[in-house]
Every structure is written in structure tokens, then in C-alpha cells.
Amino acid sequence: MAAQQTYLVAVTHSPASLEAVSVACALARQRKAKVTAVHVIEVLRSLPLNAEMESEARRGEQLLRKAEEVATHSGYHVTGQLLQAREAGQAIVDEANDQGIEAIIMGIGYKRLIGAFQVGRTVDFVLKNASCQVWVVRQALLQTTHGHATHSAGHGAGHD
Numbered sequence: 001m002a003a004q005q006t007y008l009v010a011v012t013h014s015p016a017s018l019e020a021v022s023v024a025c026a027l028a029r030q031r032k033a034k035v036t037a038v039h040v041i042e043v044l045r046s047l048p049l050n051a052e053m054e055s056e057a058r059r060g061e062q063l064l065r066k067a068e069e070v071a072t073h074s075g076y077h078v079t080g081q082l083l084q085a086r087e088a089g090q091a092i093v094d095e096a097n098d099q100g101i102e103a104i105i106m107g108i109g110y111k112r113l114i115g116a117f118q119v120g121r122t123v124d125f126v127l128k129n130a131s132c133q134v135w136v137v138r139q140a141l142l143q144t145t146h147g148h149a150t151h152s153a154g155h156g157a158g159h160d
Contacts, residue, residue: 005033005102009078010092010122011067012039013059016107020137021067024105025076033102035078037067038095040088049084057082089125096132103133110139 009024011017024035039060043049064080071078085091096104106123119127119136127134 003100005031006099007033007035007103007105008092008096008099008101009035009037009067009105010040010088010107010126011037011063011080012107013063014107014109016109016137016139017063018066018070018107019139020105020107020135021070021078022074023135023137025071025074025078027103027105029074029076035071035076036081036099036101037064037071037078038081038083038092039063040083040085040091042088043084043086045086049086051084053084087122087125089122089129092122092126093129093131096130101132103135104130105135105137107137108139110141 005028007024007028009017009021011021021035021037027033028035041053041056041060043051043053060082061080064082068078068080081095083091083095085094092104092106095101104126106126108119108123123136127136
């Protein structure tokens, strides 16, 4: 019998990452898979990699609790994991490889820099380097009364 598939969701302060948790739960329910939510604390190069980062760890734990609440609301269970690394993208790819992840699911806000849509450095790294599937959940644009599109709540926050 084949091992149970697992989906990894990268969780940030962005509402889009919580939407990614919902998408992962729906997909996992359909395929009888597990969901692991990870939050990566990026450690500055001037600090040791195992530096105590209490406030960041507290925020990360809060984000993982929010992801668990979203999953519970979706009728599913996720396992939360806090990682500490120099670069979030590399940590996500390494974790996916170590766990034999079926797919990485990431949420992003809608960001425009110099007129062009940007996915951010973490999502870009994961898309280029992950050996598994990568799903990107982008927030929807909201239409204004003048016909110009604006991004939804979260102000473009997400994986940069």
C-alpha cells in the first residue's frame, strides 16, 4: 500500500496563506491526504541560526494556530510546524524533500511593483527549486466603481 500523501502549506501573516490552508484541506479531503502547515522564521546572517527569537516564535505559533482554526472550520486537521532558517524558500523546499511532500501550496497577495505583477522572492524560489508540485493561491482582485482593479484585503502581504 502506498504511503499517505502530504501537502505542505507555507503560512505567513497574509490572508492569502490562510486561503491556501483552505485549498489544501479541500484537496487533502478529496485525496485522503495529510496537511502540514509550516511557518518559517528567517534568521539574519548576523545571528546564529539557532538564535532565540521569542517574539517571532510567538507570532509564528499564533499563525499556525490560525491555520489550525481555518482547517478545523473546514472540517480537517493540520499539523503545524515552526522552522527557523536563513531563507524561507530554501527551508520550504528542504522540508518538502525531507518529508516526501506531494505538493507545496502557497498563498500570495496581488502585488504590483513598477507596473508588473510580482510573486515575491520566496514563492519564486520555491517555484524554481521544488521537486514536487507547487500550487500558488493568489488573492482575487476586487473591482472598484471606476473599473480599476484593486487587491483584496491584506494589502499584498504574503511571501516576499
